[in-house]
Amino acid sequence: MSEEISFRTKVVHASLGIDEATGALNTPLHLSSTFHQPDFDNYHAFDYARSGNPTRQAVEEAIAKLENGTHGFAFATGMAAISAALLTLSQGDHFIISGDVYGGTFRLTEQVLPRYGITHTFVDMGDLDAVAAAFQENTKLVYVETPSNPLMRVTDIAAVARLAKEHDCLTFVDNTFLTPVLQRPLDLGADLVVHSATKFLGGHSDILAGLVVTNNEELAKQIY
Ligand SMILES: Cc1ncc(COP(=O)(O)O)c(C=O)c1O
Numbered sequence: 001m002s003e004e005i006s007f008r009t010k011v012v013h014a015s016l017g018i019d020e021a022t023g024a025l026n027t028p029l030h031l032s033s034t035f036h037q038p039d040f041d042n043y044h045a046f047d048y049a050r051s052g053n054p055t056r057q058a059v060e061e062a063i064a065k066l067e068n069g070t071h072g073f074a075f076a077t078g079m080a081a082i083s084a085a086l087l088t089l090s091q092g093d094h095f096i097i098s099g100d101v102y103g104g105t106f107r108l109t110e111q112v113l114p115r116y117g118i119t120h121t122f123v124d125m126g127d128l129d130a131v132a133a134a135f136q137e138n139t140k141l142v143y144v145e146t147p148s149n150p151l152m153r154v155t156d157i158a159a160v161a162r163l164a165k166e167h168d169c170l171t172f173v174d175n176t177f178l179t180p181v182l183q184r185p186l187d188l189g190a191d192l193v194v195h196s197a198t199k200f201l202g203g204h205s206d207i208l209a210g211l212v213v214t215n216n217e218e219l220a221k222q223i224y
Contacts, residue, residue, distance in 0.1 A: 007066075007180075007181070010065055010066060011066065011181075014061075014062035014063075014065045014066055015027060015058055015059065015061075015062040017058060027054070027055055027058040028054070028055065029055050030049075030053050030054045030055045032049065033048065033049045033050075034047070034048055034049070035047050035048070035049075056074045059072070059074050059211075060072035060073055060074050060211075063180075063195070063197075063201075063211045063213055064213050066180040067175070067180045067184055067185075067186055067193050067213040068180075068184055068186050068187055068215070069186050069193065069213035069214055069215045070214070070215045070217075070220070071213065071214050071215070071217075071220035071223070071224075072211060072212070072213045073211065073212040073213075073220075073223050073224065074197075074209065074210070074211055075209070075210035075211065075212070076208060076209070076210065077196070077198065077208045077209065077210045078102075078104075078176065078194070078195060078196025078197065078198055078199075078208075078209070078210040079104045079105075079108070079196075079210065080210050081194045081195065081196075081210030081211055081212045082104070082105055082108065082174070082194050082210070083108060083112075084212065084223055085172055085192055085194050085212055085223065086108065086109075086113060086118070086143070086172075088219060088222045088223065089113070089118045089140055089141065090118070091116055091117035091118065092117055092118075092138060093117075093118050093119075093138055093139075093140040093141075094118075094119045094120065094121070094136050094138045094139045094140065095118070095119075095120050095121075095139065095140060095141045095142065095143055096120070096121050096123055096131060096134045096135065096139060096141075096142045096143070096169075097109055097120050097121070097122055097123070097142075097143040097144075098122070098123070098125045098143065098144055098145045098146070098148055098153070098155065099122040099123055099124050099125070100145075100148045100149075100150070100151045100153060101143070101145045101148060101149070101174070102145060102148075102149040102174070102176075102196075105143075105145065105174070109122075119138075121134040121136075124153075125144055125146070125153070125155035125160060126153060126154070126155060126156075128156070128159055128160070128163065131160060131163055132163055135163075135167045135169070139167060139169055140169055140170065141164070141169050141170040141171065141172055142160055142161075142163070142164045142169055142170070142171050142172070143172045143173075143174075144157060144160055144171065144172070144173045144174070144185075144190075145173075145174035145176075146173065146174070146175075146177075146178075146183075147177045147178065149176070149177065152177075157171070157173055157183075157185050157188040157189065157190055158188040158189050161188060161189030161190050161191075162189060165189070170191040170192065170216075170219070171185075171189065171190040171191055171192075172190065172191065172192045172193075172194065173185035173190045173192070173193050173194070174193075174194050174195070174196075175193045175194070175195055176194075176195050176196045176199050176200070176201075177199070177200065179195070179200050179201055186213065186214075186215050191214060191215075191216050191219060192212060192213070192214040192216065192219055192223075193211075193212070193213045193214070194210070194211070194212050195210060195211040195212075196209075196210060197209035197210060197211050198210075
């Protein structure tokens with residue numbers, strides 16, 4: 001089976017889970033905020049919808065499969081997903097970021113994170129010498145948006161992830177524009193992928209959503 005066929009098959013099956021309660025082929029929308037527990041010692045998989053909800057879990061599992069990750073997380077918007085991802089940094093940390101990222105990510109980087117002691121360097125990710133020169137003692141991650149919005153600049157994810165690893169840093173990639181159909185950053189060495197699912201993953205301009213996928217257990221714990 002070719003890679004393309006197997007990916008298409010994954011797309012078809014990624015979110016197909018027959019609902020045990022009703023046999024429904026489509027994932028039901030669960031609207032309850034709170035879940036009944038049989039007793040104090042035996043909890044169901046879900047207790048409170050902010051922690052987990054069967055509908056959200058279905059989309060989280062689907063995006064994790066499509067990105068070849070182990071953990072998926074859904075958010076209300078892309079900016080919520082990106083904020084959660086960048087807030088895995090701590091006071092005193094520095095990160096390197098694509099020079100022409102989406103405006104919301106730019107403002108988060110320029111106006112919000114510095115108030116928490118998280119500093120950054122914008123670089124042209126197409127210039128690997130510039131990326132290499134931007135690492136500091138306290139650099140913890142490289143944040144790539146590719147293709148970038150609005151200039152559609154393309155980054156060699158594998159090359160940047162290699163540089164990041166050499167400096168003991170993580171690589172995060174905003175995969176909004178190509179989606180896992182055309183680009184799977186975790187396969188190229190990235191540690192975490194973010195999406196504005198509002199765009200091509202949503203596909204119909206009728207939802208706001210954000211997604212994070214990782215195959216790094218520690219990052220997954222922090223994001224959750
Ligand atoms: C590349 C990219 N990342 C993130 C976002 C932010 O996503 P959202 O609008 O869903 O918060 C956008 C929105 O246009 C985007 O284009």
